[in-house]
Amino acid sequence: MRAVFPFSAIVGQDEMKQALLIAAVDPTIGGVLVFGDRGTGKSTAVRSLAALLPGMAVVTGCPYNCAPGAEAGLCNQCRDAEPGSAPHGTKPVPVVDMPLGATEDRVVGALDLERALARGEKAFEPGLLARANRGFLYIDEVNLLEDHLVDLLIDVAASGENVVEREGLSVRHPARFVLVGSGNPEEGELRPQLLDRFGLSVEVRTPDDIALRIAIVRRRDAYDRDPTGFVASFGGDDAECRDRIEAGRELLPHVNVPDAVLEDAAKLCMKLGTDGLRAELTLLRAARALAALDGDTDVARTHLLRIAPSALRHRLRRDPLDEAGSTTRVARAVEEQFGA
Structure with missing residues (x-):
């Protein structure tokens, strides 16, 4: 697996980096919208930040990334378990990509009605929202997202819970995530209802400073030639940034x-x-x-x-x-x- 481009190695785009760091310290702010030119590091910054964050404690085997010992925001299985009985470990903070062509079942999850009717069991296949719980949900070209998925995201973002209902059956699970959307405004505007759900909005532009452009190209070329060595060279800077986020969370x-x-x-x-x-x-x-x-x-x-x-x-x-x-x-x- 290729090493992720270091967050501290991103040149310029200071407002975007500031917004992402703020969302990492306080995820309740409501996510970040990044609009601007292609090739300006939007998706790179999101993945770099997630790789930078300390691992999160999760209940082993839980598809919803439930936090061990938490009293709220748990799925039904973790809520019903004896306190302290569930095995747990750590995993990287998830960054889940939501493609434009995703079906509703893939996003929210799918209920197996045939199994439910035949055996009387709730058979649920968790979707992208389940995987994104306690992490990041990233949508590139969010302004081109289909209307029914926009409505769905608005509901989940407001409640922090995903509810799937099919033929009288209902499943609900926690779905709290930092929503990060990016896009090019020339390709269409974002619906006002979803726009208002983003806590922060950032505009990014292709740099017009020659020295800055050269610095960006030089770093990207160095990363492409030797990803492992390049990431190692910024290990200290990323560690400082990680410490700053952790200290900010404690101080908040x-x-x-x-x-x-x-x-x-x-x-x-x-x-x-x-x-x-x-x-x-x-x-x-x-x-x-x-x-x-x-x-x-x-x-x-x-x-x-x-x-x-x-x-x-x-x-x-x-x-x-x-x-x-x-x-x-x-x-x-x-x-x-x-x-x-």
Whole structure:
């Protein structure tokens, strides 16, 4: 199996890397949408991050990656088992690819109705959502996904549970994952209902700096010629990044959000005219995770402003009288509100 390109070796695309690190520290933020040009490292970054993360404890043989000793988020079999009786081990954090042509049964899982009727047993073949539980579900060209699969993902993302019902039979299992979608906006837009489910949205562009382009090509060429040696050369940098994520996860529950920062978040969202309160909540959680990554116990305005474009650009209403893009509109609102 070929070694995964190191996360710390990715050149540029700092906003994308920041968003993925924040999602790794606090998966409840709601996933990351990465839109932009082809060949800019979108899928590479997702797989690199997952390979970077420490292994997760799982109940041995559980198809849903249930955590041993957990009191919530368990499948029926793990919930009914005697506490501490199930064997457990560790496995890499899963990154599950969801192809555009996937059938609904492949995504949610399939019930064997014939076996159920003949033997009175619930025969269920877990799908992609089961494999992605406690990991990452990656969808390339997410803007081209079929509508019925979009509706399905919206339901699961909201509930954290996958429910499969066929002919009066019902199976449910935990399905909490970091949803990462990527695509090229020139090929079509994403439905607003799914767009709003992504906590963070990032725009990536082909670099226009000659030195940066050369650095990217040089590293990719070095990796292709000697993957093992290249990965080893970045082992120390990846270890530092892994330690930073683990420290951020431990610090996250203890990070304080001052009232002044919360007021800043509300003022910014009001100025941009975002609908509902999801924008403020996501902005708050992302700023808290960013502070934890930085090792800070208090969220500052600087944390808020650093993450504001990623948290807000995809939540803006269309303004036919304003030809500026969403990123420009967020930057303009930040400048007008805070002079930053």
